[in-house]
């Protein structure tokens with residue numbers, strides 16, 4: 408190499424590692440995942456201890472999303488970056504298949520670090536391979552989503568006997584527009600619950616997150632549970648908003664602008680880990696339990712599905 412071809416100063420690429428590693432296509436950050444099965448953070452709303460997420464970040468942009476912290480470890484911020492920089496695990500299907508070969512069978516939550524049926528899934532179609540791999544391995548799993556795109560895979564999910572948990576925390580569209588600006592309306596999600604049931608998929612509703620002092624009035628809870636029951640959900644599980652690191656900053660910055668008078672009351676209600684006062688949480692959960700009972704709906708975590716015979720074994724028996 409000629410001396411004059413060498414740079415005069417070292418050029419240091421200071422971008423976060425994910426940006427150097429990923430292939431950016433149409434605004435999505437395509438990566439090759441090293442691990443698909445990850446531990447669920449304790450502040451998460453899901454009942455499972457382990458999760459599989461084909462996407463990190465989520466265009467649904469929910470203010471109170473507890474997955475926000477994950478973007479910090481990528482070198483991005485937990486606010487707007489989480490909503491707009493979506494990481495796609497392009498090798499999700501093959502990687503998960505390898506891990507399932509050694510997985511003891513504990514149930515998995517699908518779609519925790521970002522909604523697994525958000526808009527990116529319309530482009531990448533990662534979920535059919537994941538559902539097929541899980542069904543063939545006989546590992547029980549629950550899909551968590553707010554997106555009607557899940558209906559595309561209803562046949563696969565019904566065949567796998569995999570429940571879907573649709574999040575609907577309130578039915579007030581004015582609240583939805585500001586705290587879940589990228590998510591489908593509650594009405595569309597209620598229609599999704601009915602459509603999934605019709606397609607033979609067990610569908611429960613995660614009433615998460617109930618927002619203290621914003622969506623927790625008795626009439627708001629009653630209207631929400633009534634419509635969830637009318638949509639045909641098999642059960643409802645209430646979860647009060649959690650504010651772990653990352654979520655707390657993003658949610659409270661909005662609260663300060665939109666409802667400054669509530670900031671102090673939130674400070675009294677939440678501990679340093681971002682968990683709501685137990686007395687408050689019990690009161691809200693108790694109210695929702697009573698309402699669910701009145702509508703003949705199960706309330707609380709659905710019983711864990713049992714491990715199923717792997718499909719490959721079934722085939723060899725035939």
Ligand code: SF4
Nearest residue numbers: 465467469472521522
């Ligand atoms: S849909 Fe779920 S993963 Fe996506 S931002 Fe909302 S809470 Fe987070």
